[in-house]
Amino acid sequence: MPIILWIICGAVVLLGFTAFFGAPYVPSRNPEMERAFKKLYPLGKNDLLVDLGCGNGKVLKMASKFGARGIGIELNPLFFLIAKLRTRGDKNISIKFGDMFRMKLPDETTVLYVFGVERDGERLISHLEAEAKRLGHNLTLISYATPAKKHRPDREFEAYYLYRIKTQ
Numbered sequence: 432m433p434i435i436l437w438i439i440c441g442a443v444v445l446l447g448f449t450a451f452f453g454a455p456y457v458p459s460r461n462p463e464m465e466r467a468f469k470k471l472y473p474l475g476k477n478d479l480l481v482d483l484g485c486g487n488g489k490v491l492k493m494a495s496k497f498g499a500r501g502i503g504i505e506l507n508p509l510f511f512l513i514a515k516l517r518t519r520g521d522k523n524i525s526i527k528f529g530d531m532f533r534m535k536l537p538d539e540t541t542v543l544y545v546f547g548v549e550r551d552g553e554r555l556i557s558h559l560e561a562e563a564k565r566l567g568h569n570l571t572l573i574s575y576a577t578p579a580k581k582h583r584p585d586r587e588f589e590a591y592y593l594y595r596i597k598t599q
Contacts, residue, residue, distance in 0.1 A: 488514035552579035
């Protein structure tokens with residue numbers, strides 16, 4: 432019985448980790464996500480999608496299906512391992528363990544995906560504006576579920592919001 436209790440406690444700690452450091456895990460629905468990308472930002476072979484808080488890697492798998500390359504950034508150790516396992520063997524996908532606010536985006540980044548969290552929306556957009564300036568090109572952000580409070584989306588589709596992050 433003590434082993435089961437330790438396993439349960441470990442799972443609670445790992446899953447509760449996101450309550451303080453990130454968004455809760457909410458899986459995206461494939462048909463809805465696919466329609467949103469087709470309407471808001473059709474992915475292609477010249478795109479590099481960075482999934483900020485990639486969870487189980489579902490968005491990255493969809494991006495690869497469209498021919499795009501994908502990089503997932505995940506802070507939760509459990510979801511990092513799940514995403515690594517789920518995407519293994521796909522040469523278009525890589526998963527990195529870390530904090531999206533502390534990682535520099537690759538030079539070829541074109542689009543970012545995030546499960547929208549109101550509390551971090553403004554901080555995220557400020558961070559991405561600085562990254563766009565550093566990279567020297569505009570970025571596209573697709574947020575699922577909640578829009579940023581102080582920024583108006585350029586386009587909307589169902590529960591998805593598209594923002595153009597400009598270099599200024």
